[in-house]
Amino acid sequence: MRIVFAGTPAFAVPCLRAAAGRGEVVGVYTQPDRPAGRGRQLAPSPVKVEALARQLPVFQPENFKSQAAREQLRALEPDLMVVVAYGLILPQSVLDIPAQGCWNVHASLLPRWRGAAPIQRAIEAGDTESGVCLMQMEKGLDTGPVLLSLSTPVSGDDTGGSLHDRLSGLGAEVLSDGLKLLRAGMRPVPQPQPAEGVTYAHKLDKAEARLDWSRPASELANKIRAFNPWPVAEAELAGERLRIHAACALEGTTDKPPGSVVSASRDGIDVACGEGLLRLTTVQRDGGRALPVADYLNARPALAGR
Template sequence: MPHREGQSLRIVFAGTPDFAAESLKALLASRHRVVGVYTQPDRPAGRGRKLTPSPVKRLAQEHDLPVEQPLSLKDADAQQRLAEFDADVMIVVAYGLLLPQAVLDIPRLGCLNVHASLLPRWRGAAPIQRAIEAGDSESGITLMQMDAGLDTGDMLLIERTPIDDATTGGDLHDRLAELGGRTLVEGIDALAANGLSATPQPDEGVTYASKLSKPEAKLDFRQSAAALSRRIRAFNPWPVAWTHLDSDTLRLWFATPEVDPVVERDTPPGTLLEPASDALRIACGEHGRDVLRVTQLQMPGGKPLAARDLLNANHPRLSPGQRLGQPKEADR
């Protein structure tokens, strides 16, 4: 039921990471009232494995908001506590818990989700990184009316943003976090005034963004330079693309395909070629005829550096002919 223009809504917010905190921050700066916050339980973090609150919890505490951290929303006590907030709407952003239908039905205007893709493309856990990895030319925010499915609800608002050949996972994350907050407030304002029209997601174009893992960030230099560069950008800043440098781990933070590469003969994929002034050059592709230009990398035990700095230092482990991705026999 729409509200009068200018009236504020009572909102319960559910979210956990930095991405979600940007949406909560936008709501706190709006005319609407956040009456309660749900977030994941504190998790061990850092070398000391100390229990650490989520970014959303820290922001909520700064604003003296009540915080709930249930392990599940399936039991009656948790649902009763949610009902006691008497919220007009629940906003869910990267919360990390599935909401059963009984929870979706509690707020008077239902539950809305801020999702970091152009639905129905990239439903699921890692839409930002999967869009870059797949070579999509754009991404965006979809404000969605939640239902019991996985990112299957009706679409309320869509905002787009481009992806170019320099966009990393971190770049797109930050841009979409800010865009998500703005889109959310626009949607809540419209909901409070005249309501929002809902558009069902089309059946065509559905893709799923599976959760990221460290093992999948290992590079296979038999892939094309274009595919490898997208994966490296997508996995920056986490889980960070990597390969073997003998028995150690070499992390690659930024790379581009070389335009019109010239490789005189078939070269084993992963072989270091003569470097450019500002980049390592790695043979890749099925026959080693592609060239990947790596301009930012992290040596074992070191920090991320520009390739130019490592090349100027004549780092002995980055000599032409060295083959990456091949652990020593003792390490296999």
């Protein structure tokens, strides 16, 4: 086969490796280099770094609106285009170019969590299961029929980071399975997505990271897990702004208003919420690094005495 791969972030790299394992990838599409780091120097995407290391041709159009960009893709004569977190919605004129169409690896069990941030939204919602789908792409946003899927449980210890890494590996597995079937002439059978159960995973906004102590502790604990490692939850606590990297919900009640410190010890800082208590276990001060609460309290003895 002649495969064109389109992807951008680290999540897509294992899928690129799976697609390129037999020398079938004839071109790699990725987003243009973007400013990154303190110096805001142009930096290549993780997919571009991997593609160059494999000596694969790399293409970085802003989009496919121009005839030239579409003809460049057509000239590669792709049998299949594999798209993983590319960052562009492909028009029908592009989807029609590969002989076998376009496949997408999506980090959810569709139709739940269509859209940009399925991993974080699953944790934020308290889902106990997630997974990946290999989908035949169509013009709609993640609406195409599912070819194959793999699931994984979501534990109370999972963060956005840990689930991201696990689903990235599962994505490579489900893509490998689909490619094996296609090579053998047994194309996976498309299964239309059910009309019921559709949810949308809207893009993360840094403004969402601010915790509202009037919300239930269980809800805040899920958000903290979901937003680790980005954008990281933050809140005002005892007169100081903290970024909160880890916490857990506790049962119990208090007569103190939401946002009040109920107790503080080496085990954690317990904060009153709209329902229950939230125990903070890893926090970060402005300009500092993430610390266990025991170390943070060494710098705030007055708080530790509560």
